[in-house]
Amino acid sequence: MVLVANFIRGLKALAVLGTVLLVAACAQTGPEGLNAAGQGNATPGSGQDFIVNVGDRVFFEEDQSTLNSQAQGVLNLQAQWLNRYSQYTITVEGHADERGTRQYNIALGARRAQSARDYLVSLGVSASRIKTISYGKERPVAVCNDNSCWSQNRRAVTVLNNATN
Amino acid sequence: MRLKANISRFLNGAKALAAVAAFAVLTASGPAHALIEIDITQGQVEPMPIALPSFTAEGGDAKVAQEMTSVIAADLKRSGLFNPLDPASFIQQNLGVNTTPRFGDWRVINTQALLTGTVVAQPDGRLRAEFRLWDVFASEQLLGQQFFTTPENWRRLAHIIADAVYERLTGEKGYFDTRIVYVDETGPKDKRVKRLAIMDQDGANVRYLTRGDDLVLTPRFSPTSQEITYMSYDGADPSVYLLNIETGQREIVGNFPGMTFAPRFSPSGQQVVMSLQQGSNANIFLMDLRTRNTTRLTNSAAIDTSPSYAPDGSKVVFESDRGGHQQIYVMNSDGSNVQRISFGPGRYSTPVWSPRGDLIAFTKQHQGRFMIGVMKPDGKGERILTEGYHNEGPAWAPNGRVLVFFRDTPGANGGPQVWTVDLTGHNEQRLSTPAFASDPSWSPLID
CATH class of the missing domain: 2.120.10.30 (TolB, C-terminal domain)
Known part of the structure; x- marks a missing residue:
């Protein structure tokens, strides 16, 4: 019985993981492409709308968790959107690049998630709607061996927990 | 008995690996002081030449005896402190644990240490492995022990023997019977x-x-x-x-x-x-x-x-x-x-x-x-x-x-x-x- 329960929980975890990776895959065009103002056909208020028209992620300098002006710009848009579509709860995922040690990167990712979270809260998004998690260097979206990839991996990603599309 | 108790704990009650007993010393002189030893306080040490002729098998599986010898040799070689010699150079053949080596034959190939062993199939299905470690130049036994185990546990037994050799020749605990x-x-x-x-x-x-x-x-x-x-x-x-x-x-x-x-x-x-x-x-x-x-x-x-x-x-x-x-x-x-x-x-x-x-x-x-x-x-x-x-x-x-x-x-x-x-x-x-x-x-x- 325990095994069955574990297995089902595992399937759920895989399903969630699949969603995250799908989102990540869409974003591999890089920071510029991500935040470009593409209207597309996304339904306003949908998950697609959030990713395409708002931008779901911000980026950090090496070993830093401070938000630069570009990151603040994205989070400003996120806060506006989240304040308008208040049915969503979110998870802010913090990530690090691979050029650090594992345990420190877990804490660094947590710091980045916290940094984005605190900024959203300062713009009126209720703290009760926000969960944070860190993946350290465990979930890269770009895998090449130079800063063009590492800079994409040093990120905080805002994931809508209950988006339908 | 201490080893027996600890091994039992490791296997969580499994009766797979049982007693280790000091083996009868063949020669009269006790191995109180090894005449050969490795100084492992130095940075780069010259690995000690050691000969590991394949353990012989009595009524048991010759392949297991051979593979046990290979595992022991690989452990010792991997440590960087030993140089297991090519068996093709060995002069004396079929050397089991109950034969006193012809030390001259082993001095000729410039080995310092010699490990001999025999694996014996027990009536109850277990294996008994006996080994002796010899100082070739002193013509003296340094160590002699025997172990019992179930056949599927032969690799652990090989690691235990490699640890015993390592400890006897370096003065430090080994680390081969580990995961x-x-x-x-x-x-x-x-x-x-x-x-x-x-x-x-x-x-x-x-x-x-x-x-x-x-x-x-x-x-x-x-x-x-x-x-x-x-x-x-x-x-x-x-x-x-x-x-x-x-x-x-x-x-x-x-x-x-x-x-x-x-x-x-x-x-x-x-x-x-x-x-x-x-x-x-x-x-x-x-x-x-x-x-x-x-x-x-x-x-x-x-x-x-x-x-x-x-x-x-x-x-x-x-x-x-x-x-x-x-x-x-x-x-x-x-x-x-x-x-x-x-x-x-x-x-x-x-x-x-x-x-x-x-x-x-x-x-x-x-x-x-x-x-x-x-x-x-x-x-x-x-x-x-x-x-x-x-x-x-x-x-x-x-x-x-x-x-x-x-x-x-x-x-x-x-x-x-x-x-x-x-x-x-x-x-x-x-x-x-x-x-x-x-x-x-x-x-x-x-x-």
Whole structure:
């Protein structure tokens, strides 16, 4: 019985993981492409709308968790959107690049998630709607061996927990 | 009897491996002082020539006897301290344990030590392995023992014999009858599946402890029981867990408000020390596994992580960026008297105290390179053992002489592999694993 329960929980975890990776895959065009103002056909208020028209992620300098002006710009848009579509709860995922040690990167990712979270809260998004998690260097979206990839991996990603599309 | 008791505990009640008894000394002179020995205090030692003619088989499986000999030879060779000679050079053939060697035949090929053995099938189905270690130039027996085991346990028996030879000739405990727990990594770099895995220290008998459903990291062996502590992304927050590797029973360690990570056992095995993420900061906490009491050891606006106890339990070494970047600090085990000990250029992390107590191993990052090094507990005497694109996460063999770590290779197709290196920086070797492998941790010696 325990095994069955574990297995089902595992399937759920895989399903969630699949969603995250799908989102990540869409974003591999890089920071510029991500935040470009593409209207597309996304339904306003949908998950697609959030990713395409708002931008779901911000980026950090090496070993830093401070938000630069570009990151603040994205989070400003996120806060506006989240304040308008208040049915969503979110998870802010913090990530690090691979050029650090594992345990420190877990804490660094947590710091980045916290940094984005605190900024959203300062713009009126209720703290009760926000969960944070860190993946350290465990979930890269770009895998090449130079800063063009590492800079994409040093990120905080805002994931809508209950988006339908 | 002590060994018997401990082995039984290791196998968790399994009756697979039974008694070890001192074997009758064949020669009159006692092996009180080895005439040959290896000085392993030097950096680069000349490996001692040793001859390992295939163990003979009496009524048993000659192939097992031969493979046992190969496992012993591989253990000794891998240590870098022994040079097992090519059997093609051996003059005396079919030398079992009950024959006194023709020492002249062995002196001619310039071996210093000679190991002979015989595997005997017992009426009850078990194997009895007897061996004798000889000093070829003194024409003297150094050691003679016998062991019983079930046939499927022959590899462990080979490692136990290799440990006995190692200890007799170096004066230090061996580390061959041990296991390594690590994280098995499969799949592309951006979709890695990670599983806990355990193997013998020579890479044999790989077994998977989790199925890859949840991300798992940093497994660490208990110094006293068949348990590991590790971080898992199962559950609401990523947390530190305990896993009994015999029963498969698993439990979360503590009920902390947030993510816990970077666990390690105390020397008694009764506590787990780890980091708790609190907002932007990570602090070090201790949890007693019996009382369930938790104690805060650090309280800083910084990332304090990777705690590791001194073997006497009096101090804890950890990394912190409280000074701006990752550096290594030592504190009393109650959290008092924090002292920074790393002062070289670069960042220092993942400190781990040697089981001998005399050194702390670490990862160092400097100018885009990742190194494994050691320093004394006061920070003096820093030595870099290996450096390259990415070396990380050292862990000690139980005798404090060898370090295991992982080395990552760059790019989309790159991945980590497990390596070992002597604390002298010599004898670097890759440990073969079925897939990519990271975060190795060595078990204690079973003795």
